Amino acid sequence: MGDKESGPQGPRCIALVGPFQSGKTTLLEAILARTGAIQRQGTVDAGTTVGDASKEARHHKMSVEVTVATTTFMGDSYTFLDCPGSVEFAHDMRATLPAIDAAVVVCEADDRKVAQLQLILRELEDLKIPRFLFLNKIDKTDKEVRESLKLLQPASRVPLLLRQIPIFKNEIITGFVDLALERAHVYREHAPSEVIPLDGEALDSQKDARFTMLETLADHDDELMEQLLADIPPPRDRVFDDLAKELRDGLVCPVLMGVATRTNGVLRLLKALRHEAPHVAATAKRLGVKANNEAVAVVLKTFHTAHGGKLSVARVLNGQIGDGVTLSSPAEEAGRVSGVSRLLGQTTEKRGPAAVGETVGFGKLDHAKTGDTLSSGKQPHPAVAVVKPYPGVLAIAISAKERKDDVKLGLALTKLLEEDPSLTMFHNPETHEMVVWGQGEMHLRVAAERLAERFGIAIERRRPTVGYRETIKKPIQQRGRHKKQSGGHGQFGDVVLDIKPVPRNSGFTFEDKITGGVVPRNYIPSVEEGVIDAMKHGPLGFPVVDIAVALVDGSYHAVDSSDMAFRIAGRIGITEALPQCQPVLLEPIHMVEIACPSEASTKINAILSGRRGQILGFDTREGWEGWDMVRAMMPETEIGDLIIEVRSATAGVGSFTFKFDHMAELTGKPAEQIVAAKRAAE
Numbered sequence: 001m002g003d004k005e006s007g008p009q010g011p012r013c014i015a016l017v018g019p020f021q022s023g024k025t026t027l028l029e030a031i032l033a034r035t036g037a038i039q040r041q042g043t044v045d046a047g048t049t050v051g052d053a054s055k056e057a058r059h060h061k062m063s064v065e066v067t068v069a070t071t072t073f074m075g076d077s078y079t080f081l082d083c084p085g086s087v088e089f090a091h092d093m094r095a096t097l098p099a100i101d102a103a104v105v106v107c108e109a110d111d112r113k114v115a116q117l118q119l120i121l122r123e124l125e126d127l128k129i130p131r132f133l134f135l136n137k138i139d140k141t142d143k144e145v146r147e148s149l150k151l152l153q154p155a156s157r158v159p160l161l162l163r164q165i166p167i168f169k170n171e172i173i174t175g176f177v178d179l180a181l182e183r184a185h186v187y188r189e190h191a192p193s194e195v196i197p198l199d200g201e202a203l204d205s206q207k208d209a210r211f212t213m214l215e216t217l218a219d220h221d222d223e224l225m226e227q228l229l230a231d232i233p234p235p236r237d238r239v240f241d242d243l244a245k246e247l248r249d250g251l252v253c254p255v256l257m258g259v260a261t262r263t264n265g266v267l268r269l270l271k272a273l274r275h276e277a278p279h280v281a282a283t284a285k286r287l288g289v290k291a292n293n294e295a296v297a298v299v300l301k302t303f304h305t306a307h308g309g310k311l312s313v314a315r316v317l318n319g320q321i322g323d324g325v326t327l328s329s330p331a332e333e334a335g336r337v338s339g340v341s342r343l344l345g346q347t348t349e350k351r352g353p354a355a356v357g358e359t360v361g362f363g364k365l366d367h368a369k370t371g372d373t374l375s376s377g378k379q380p381h382p383a384v385a386v387v388k389p390y391p392g393v394l395a396i397a398i399s400a401k402e403r404k405d406d407v408k409l410g411l412a413l414t415k416l417l418e419e420d421p422s423l424t425m426f427h428n429p430e431t432h433e434m435v436v437w438g439q440g441e442m443h444l445r446v447a448a449e450r451l452a453e454r455f456g457i458a459i460e461r462r463r464p465t466v467g468y469r470e471t472i473k474k475p476i477q478q479r480g481r482h483k484k485q486s487g488g489h490g491q492f493g494d495v496v497l498d499i500k501p502v503p504r505n506s507g508f509t510f511e512d513k514i515t516g517g518v519v520p521r522n523y524i525p526s527v528e529e530g531v532i533d534a535m536k537h538g539p540l541g542f543p544v545v546d547i548a549v550a551l552v553d554g555s556y557h558a559v560d561s562s563d564m565a566f567r568i569a570g571r572i573g574i575t576e577a578l579p580q581c582q583p584v585l586l587e588p589i590h591m592v593e594i595a596c597p598s599e600a601s602t603k604i605n606a607i608l609s610g611r612r613g614q615i616l617g618f619d620t621r622e623g624w625e626g627w628d629m630v631r632a633m634m635p636e637t638e639i640g641d642l643i644i645e646v647r648s649a650t651a652g653v654g655s656f657t658f659k660f661d662h663m664a665e666l667t668g669k670p671a672e673q674i675v676a677a678k679r680a681a682e
């Protein structure tokens with residue numbers, strides 16, 4: 001595929017992904033230093049990296065959004081997307097994936113991170129994105145490389161193909177042998193490694209490991225298999241061609257290694273990307289981009305910068321896009337490009353039009369959203385990929401500390417949600433709460449910090465109010481009488497109500513059973529209004545549901561009766577009746593589906609039972625070997641922070657969805673506590 005050693009190869013877009021804290025940001029820093037985009041390699045611990053430059057990232061010493069950085073290597077432009085590893089920020093990673101040429105999956109030989117590695121690899125496998133594993137932190141590992149591979153292999157559906165083996169000196173890793181090139185290198189700190197003679201023990205282990213590599217390649221290349229069986233050394237070019245082809249076809253996942261903090265293994269990784277990663281043409285083909293005259297780009301991230309306004313980071317998959325070009329998504333016109341920039345983390349630099357394959361920031365595309373397929377033609381190009389955010393699992397109710405910031409808060413939230421579609425917001429009309437749903441504690445905390453830092457709004461956070469209701473267990477007949485004589489016009493309304501409980505989820509009915517006009521027809525709607533009014537706040541303090549009310553009798557006064565008087569009479573009737581009807585609290589119950597690795601199922605069951613969950617059963621998760629789906633009915637209040645326990649029981653990979661199912665009675669101490677808390681709050 002035109003992979004000549006020399007000459008430009010065209011712009012690439014590569015995502016750095018991998019489990020939490022595996023060294024992605026450090027690797028990006030090493031790549032930028034090695035390729036001369038930055039003068040000196042910063043560190044995550046000192047808060048000096050290009051990747052984690054935002055206040056929130058520095059504060060938490062972890063990536064909280066994708067960082068985009070373009071550099072040049074051997075005459076070609078490379079844009080690296082340093083993705084957060086935390087599952088709570090996974091949407092930022094997921095949104096970048098469709099348009100990349102290849103992913104570098106940075107990982108460690110750490111059994112606690114294998115489950116998360118598997119999730120990420122699955123995502124790449126499903127999208128058919130070629131991927132390298134970069135085994136990082138090999139300065140720290142006490143494992144043999146073969147042992148490390150054995151540990152990681154279950155995370156990948158295709159064979160992990162070891163491309164390098166380490167060289168040890170006094171139990172310290174000093175370099176590596178490249179199995180394809182059959183060359184030994186010693187590492188030098190922050191400098192390219194040096195080639196050394198390959199002999200002695202290193203040569204022996206090289207032979208073994210190389211043979212294993214070739215055997216794996218030969219599974220998809222009969223001729224190579226024959227050569228191996230006949231003990232004929234295969235030509236080097238053939239090996240390289242196979243490596244590139246099998247990577248691109250997703251048949252193997254090559255494994256390179258290094259120490260990001262010391263820039264070790266970085267050059268080898270860059271060269272592998274240069275020779276083996278697909279080009280934009282292949283990526284466009286994978287996505288079904290129609291190559292005609294129009295320009296096509298995919299938005300992989302949206303930023304609202306403090307000074308520069310909205311910036312849509314997009315990869316150009318066809319044509320070229322410069323200033324003044326009008327772009328549209330299938331849904332609407334996105335806007336006219338105003339400013340094309342090259343990105344290096346938070347630094348942006350204005351530049352000319354972006355060519356096919358480049359990943360740049362476009363200014364002022366007011367209606368472009370992350371994930372949009374934008375095009376310049378008359379007919380918008382169909383969406384090449386759709387990345388749906390996971391539904392939220394944890395919520396907070398937020399409000400501005402000061403009333404004057406209310407409007408500002410609304411605007412800031414809109415921007416925040418545009419930057420991060422895995423946050424959602426809704427307004428609870430009953431409680432007037434602004435509820436923000438996110439992917440976990442840290443996700444929501446960072447959102448709050450951004451509101452404070454970037455938008456200068458002090459906010460208050462609370463647990464969202466649970467939608468308790470109440471109902472009654474006993475019927476009653478009750479008179480409601482309103483009579484007031486205050487000089488001049490008096491007020492008179494008098495009703496008799498039959499009130500009875502109805503089956504759960506039947507709601508509320510009002511029936512007019514007046515005979516003989518004892519309550520004139522025109523006042524009856526007012527009686528109903530009064531009843532509804534009173535039901536908003538039952539004797540326990542919550543809205544009343546599942547009751548039937550019938551107006552059976554009453555009386556009126558020719559002069560003093562009015563709509564208002566009957567409304568008050570209706571209200572009095574209910575307010576006096578309900579406390580005598582054995583009121584009972586109702587709590588919302590949701591149907592929860594938890595996805596978890598099978599070995600965690602027992603723990604999950606225990607968590608659910610501990611939270612008053614009623615387990616309905618569990619099945620194997622369809623299409624997910626080694627995973628289960630546990631289903632349970634759970635009270636809403638117990639779902640509040642369920643995700644925290646689920647993650648801790650599943651090495652971070654468990655997740656759930658939930659849906660309101662029904663209201664259920666809650667009695668005893670828990671109910672008393674809720675009622676007391678409500679009284680105290682009023």
Ligand SMILES: Nc1nc2c(ncn2[C@@H]2O[C@H](COP(=O)(O)OP(=O)(O)OP(=O)(O)O)[C@@H](O)[C@H]2O)c(=O)[nH]1
Pocket residue numbers: 019020021022023024025026027043044045061062063064083084085086106136137138139140258259260261262
């Ligand atoms: N010993 C050693 N430590 C490393 C290496 N690479 C990274 N680290 C350390 O590992 C920690 C995490 O590094 P990051 O680069 O922030 O990892 P990350 O994958 O970007 O983390 P998230 O984005 O939060 O998932 C930091 O303390 C780094 O200094 C390495 O090769 N060797």
Ligand SMILES: [Mg+2]
Pocket residue numbers: 023024025026051052062063082083084085
């Ligand atoms: Mg990071």
